[in-house]
Amino acid sequence: MSKFRVVHYINQFYAGIGGEEFADHKPEVREGVVGPGMALAGAFGDKAEIISTVVCGDSFFNENVAEAKKTILDMVKKANPDIFIAGPAFNAGRYGVACGTICEAVKEELNIPVITGMFEENPGTDMFKDKMYIVATKPSAAGMRDAIPVIAALALKLAGKEKIGASVEEGYLPNNTRVNFFEKERGSRRAVDMLIKKMAGKPFVTEYPMPDFDRVEPNPAVNDFKSITVALVTSGGIVPKGNPDHIESSSASKYGEYDITGVNDLTAETYETAHGGYDPVYANADADRVLPVDVMRDFEREGIIGKLHNKFYTTVGNGTSTKSSKQFAAEYAQKLKNDNVQAVILTST
């Protein structure tokens, strides 16, 4: 049997072009294997061959979706693969969204089977898990070794148009499609096992997880800004120069609260970003580009808003867990309430 033809999609980082400063890299196609494709090729053995690798910068993709999609679709069409593999993207948000978006396009428009891999908290997961097979990975590239064999095995099945089993068998994230299979143990036995584990305080895995419908109803609109205090909050990591509280550049474990009484403009000498997930050049030169204190002060002076709150809250939204972010915000939201802040502008990079 001839080998399956594979096209692999990766970002600028995994292609070895560079980090955030190269995130604007335009789509390009390279012959054969690049970066993590090496491990994939190893897992495929003689069953499949990566004929080409498409490389695109994460910022370029997300800021120019239509153009990136069109260019990459042309590249994939030319290569005419049996399967298209993107990533894995782990917990990299823009990379995950790019992988999902391009996979969806390849599947819908070229009718070629697709597969990608992500950590369950990657925003791309919720957006695309019911549209394609997304293999569950660890949050960081340290999970590459575990992810590759699972992706490769499922990719071969998809390319060969074999029957795909349930998510627990194949290792993809549950996609709301029910697949029947026979458990080794009968239900009563599994239920009792689970109960015993629960009573012993040991971890157990439910077979019927509750869906996560965590939505918050919008608050009523603000009637009159002239009499109220508005606060700025950011996940873009803006901090006083020197990052006094040492907020981590990724997977932040804390948030900062900083006083901006008398500050009318953030300058390169006074503020910077601690964020390690985007090119910091522009924010370091003028942090108002992320935390717009200058214009908010103008609004205050012109009487458009009553007052800009004298404190801002900031953290680094880069691989930071949903749990931490939730906890940070729940805490400072109470502070904002106690300080009678009546509206918040939250900026994200």
Next chain:
Amino acid sequence: MVKEIERAGIPVVHVCTVTPISMTVGANRIVPAVAIPHPLGNPSLSAAEEKQLRRKILTTALGALSTEVDGQTIFEVK
């Protein structure tokens, strides 16, 4: 974070570049920004033009906060 602020009872607007992410995390009032490394700026403009652009985005943000919404809404910057 947007959701926790909203949950605390404070109206909040999310200004961000990748709006699909904002939709996924559950922000209710969303204003699209310029670019990931400079959401409220554009280094290729003059300082004055850039500040004008920032003002326009923030005016849209205040507009979003003063608009009643019934679920997730994206407010384009005009």
